[in-house]
Amino acid sequence: MGKLTLTTFLSLDGVMQAPGGPEEDPSGGFEYGGWLVPFADEGMGEFMDGVFERAGGFLLGRKTYDIFAAYWPEHDDPANPIAGKLNRLPKYVASTTLKEPAWGPATVIDGEHLQSEIVRVEDGLEEGKELQVHGSGQLAQWLLARDLVDELNLLVFPVFLGAGRRLFPTGALPTAYELLASRTTGSGTAIHTYRPAGRATFGTF
Numbered sequence: 001m002g003k004l005t006l007t008t009f010l011s012l013d014g015v016m017q018a019p020g021g022p023e024e025d026p027s028g029g030f031e032y033g034g035w036l037v038p039f040a041d042e043g044m045g046e047f048m049d050g051v052f053e054r055a056g057g058f059l060l061g062r063k064t065y066d067i068f069a070a071y072w073p074e075h076d077d078p079a080n081p082i083a084g085k086l087n088r089l090p091k092y093v094a095s096t097t098l099k100e101p102a103w104g105p106a107t108v109i110d111g112e113h114l115q116s117e118i119v120r121v122e123d124g125l126e127e128g129k130e131l132q133v134h135g136s137g138q139l140a141q142w143l144l145a146r147d148l149v150d151e152l153n154l155l156v157f158p159v160f161l162g163a164g165r166r167l168f169p170t171g172a173l174p175t176a177y178e179l180l181a182s183r184t185t186g187s188g189t190a191i192h193t194y195r196p197a198g199r200a201t202f203g204t205f
Helices: 042-053 062-077 081-090 113-125 137-145
Strands: 003-010 055-061 093-094 106-109 130-134 151-156 175-184 190-199
Touching: 003 042, 003 113, 003 137, 042 055, 042 151, 042 175, 055 062, 055 113, 055 137, 062 081, 062 093, 081 137, 093 113, 106 113, 113 130, 130 137, 137 151
Parallel strands: 003 130, 003 151, 055 093, 055 130, 093 106
Antiparallel strands: 151 190, 175 190
């Protein structure tokens, strides 16, 4: 049995929208696309290679699937752990509108069956493999709200944006996490891996 992991690039103020380029996702009038690029370095690359080496399949939102589908088939390299895995492993797309996914192997899952299908896919993965969510903001929030994420990789970049879609929305369930690993790259990016540890608790000094 595998586990479901969520890997997200964040600004200091928690924005996850369009880290890789100006045209990636300008929805809501977002003007700062590509904010990650000045901080990308070898340490980040090594960490992400390690994440993708553990992949057994991918669970993606419709928008992230479309962004990836426009890029990765054109930059294929079987020896590259990111391109090789994304282009060849099963992809599960959470969508009510996508009917015929062109970038395969891909299966579209509607919201009604999403939770049961996630459990089925996880159960079918070999031990140590992950069903990985990358980006996919709305899907990530849906999964976090239902305690379906087994492990969370947060890459926090040293930049404050002041606008954009955030990973953790107002009104979400207060949740505690256990820190499993932490490192910092040469550009000042802080990478933390967390495991959910139940509902948050509160006290007084």
